[in-house]
Amino acid sequence: MNPALIKVMLVDDHPMVQDGLSACLSFYDDIAIVGNCGDGSAVLETAKQCQPNVILMDISMPKLNGLEATEIITESMDSAKVLIFSMHESAEFVTNAVQAGASGYILKDTNSEEVYQAIKSIAQGKSYFSSSIAKMLIDNPPAQANARLTAREQMILSYIAKGQSSKDIAQTLTISIRTVEAHRRNIKSKLNLDSLAELVRYAVNQGLIDS
Amino acid sequence: MNPALIKVMLVDDHPMVQDGLSACLSFYDDIAIVGNCGDGSAVLETAKQCQPNVILMDISMPKLNGLEATEIITESMDSAKVLIFSMHESAEFVTNAVQAGASGYILKDTNSEEVYQAIKSIAQGKSYFSSSIAKMLIDNPPAQANARLTAREQMILSYIAKGQSSKDIAQTLTISIRTVEAHRRNIKSKLNLDSLAELVRYAVNQGLIDS
DNA sequence: CGGAATGTCGGTAGTAGTACGGATTGTACT
DNA sequence: AGTACAATCCGTACTACTACCGACATTCCG
Numbered sequence A, B: 001m002n003p004a005l006i007k008v009m010l011v012d013d014h015p016m017v018q019d020g021l022s023a024c025l026s027f028y029d030d031i032a033i034v035g036n037c038g039d040g041s042a043v044l045e046t047a048k049q050c051q052p053n054v055i056l057m058d059i060s061m062p063k064l065n066g067l068e069a070t071e072i073i074t075e076s077m078d079s080a081k082v083l084i085f086s087m088h089e090s091a092e093f094v095t096n097a098v099q100a101g102a103s104g105y106i107l108k109d110t111n112s113e114e115v116y117q118a119i120k121s122i123a124q125g126k127s128y129f130s131s132s133i134a135k136m137l138i139d140n141p142p143a144q145a146n147a148r149l150t151a152r153e154q155m156i157l158s159y160i161a162k163g164q165s166s167k168d169i170a171q172t173l174t175i176s177i178r179t180v181e182a183h184r185r186n187i188k189s190k191l192n193l194d195s196l197a198e199l200v201r202y203a204v205n206q207g208l209i210d211s
Numbered sequence C: 001c002g003g004a005a006t007g008t009c010g011g012t013a014g015t016a017g018t019a020c021g022g023a024t025t026g027t028a029c030t
Numbered sequence D: 001a002g003t004a005c006a007a008t009c010c011g012t013a014c015t016a017c018t019a020c021c022g023a024c025a026t027t028c029c030g
Helices: A015-025 A040-050 A066-076 A091-099 A112-123 A131-139 A151-162 A166-173 A177-191 A196-206 B015-025 B040-050 B066-076 B091-099 B112-123 B131-139 B151-162 B166-173 B177-191 B196-206
Strands: A006-011 A031-037 A054-057 A081-086 A104-107 B006-011 B031-037 B054-057 B081-086 B104-107
Touching: A006 A015, A006 A040, A006 A112, A015 A031, A015 A112, A015 B015, A015 B112, A031 A040, A040 A054, A040 A066, A054 A066, A054 A112, A066 A081, A081 A091, A081 A112, A091 A104, A104 A112, A104 A131, A112 B015, A151 A166, A151 A177, A151 A196, A151 B196, A166 A177, A177 A196, A196 B151, A196 B196, B006 B015, B006 B040, B006 B112, B015 B031, B015 B112, B031 B040, B040 B054, B040 B066, B054 B066, B054 B112, B066 B081, B066 B091, B081 B091, B081 B112, B091 B104, B091 B196, B104 B112, B104 B131, B151 B166, B151 B177, B151 B196, B166 B177, B177 B196
Parallel strands: A006 A031, A006 A054, A054 A081, A081 A104, B006 B031, B006 B054, B054 B081, B081 B104
Antiparallel strands: none
16 A cells, blocks of 8 residues: 555535545545545444545535534544535634544635645645635634533524524423523524524524424 | 537536536536636626536525526526526425526436436426426425515525614615515515524525525 | 506504623532 | 532513504506
8 A cells, every 4th residue: 555645535415526526636646535425424434444544524414414523533533634625614613623623624615726735734644724714713713712502502592593482492491581582692692693694594504403 | 619519617606516517527528618607696798708508507606696697697698508506405496496597407416427417408408307306396396486586585585694684784775674674574475484594594595695 | 558566665563582780500520 | 619601580671573554656567
């Protein structure tokens, strides 16, 4: 086995994106695609079979989302580095990804050359972030990196995103409206989001809701 | 010029998807990629330069969305057929696309062989829909096809989904709050949705917002 | 021409959510 | 034992949104 060969595994639920990446990366002879996976829930199994050096991972996937999958991988396989491949350009996404153990974060609107560079960096143990990501982290430093919601807050948020009012949620969970409102405030404060609309979009993007 | 050559133009805001499609379709020698466009607002101009037979169009894009772009194209260029390339598998979405003048609708989780078949069909003047789409249309016939929002309503809805209040929207568009509220009511009534959360999810699913 | 749809605007009353304040329990970690 | 956090609850005043009613101008189509 060529020691300089970087074994890459793709995790994305869009075959076209997989095909595209495979095609683009096949031009580089120091990279080998050793596995594909269309769903986060099969990531660990596939990774153990393929033993990749780098896992190129989409965040938004059905069933298990990319952040959870990343957490599982980084906790159980030291050899595999995770490179997030996302279309979301928001500080929370990036910080969450880093907390989950990702080594890098690139956007889907980057070209194949940059994807190649990112994979090389990650394989060498370095980290890599899209330039626009780096710029955003400088402009908008992750002041509260601890923006993760508690289980209760996630539950409340999912009801909110489903369209239930605070009153409805209070009745469903048999707690006071004031409690629900307090959770609302805490969630918005933690996520630094002002409007209900942004909450809903966050919930949808996080996969807290079927949508 | 080879008369059997099908000229294809891509419209997608993700370079990786563009690269992937280009790479996959380059295997077929009766297809030529004659243009790329990363944004709906430049579609018409690019199409006039490239004179494509088939336009492969993503729906969710910043600025001008795919449905509006499709409408513009089909109204001003007879020669170009539009094939929608979407990740959304919902009945309203498909019917809206057809109403906008699209000749076909395939999902992003189809493989490159099916994309090729779809392009061929479209170029011959036929229509093409992913098999799962066809099945869905049979199982779930578009009961209220008349749920289509006007351009103004789509605009209002996109602002709502971005998190703006009626007051904000009124100021942005320099109209009265009451008008915005009236649009809100009409939109909810048309879509048969009660809550703001459902509106936001609808907007996100329809690709009216970057998200 | 007549009707339908669209986009515009208003009153009034009621409901929902927000922004300030607080407070009490329990659990969990040091 | 003490601190930190999660989860629960309350008062008050304010803002935003909703539901009902209405109106008028324009445009498009049969």
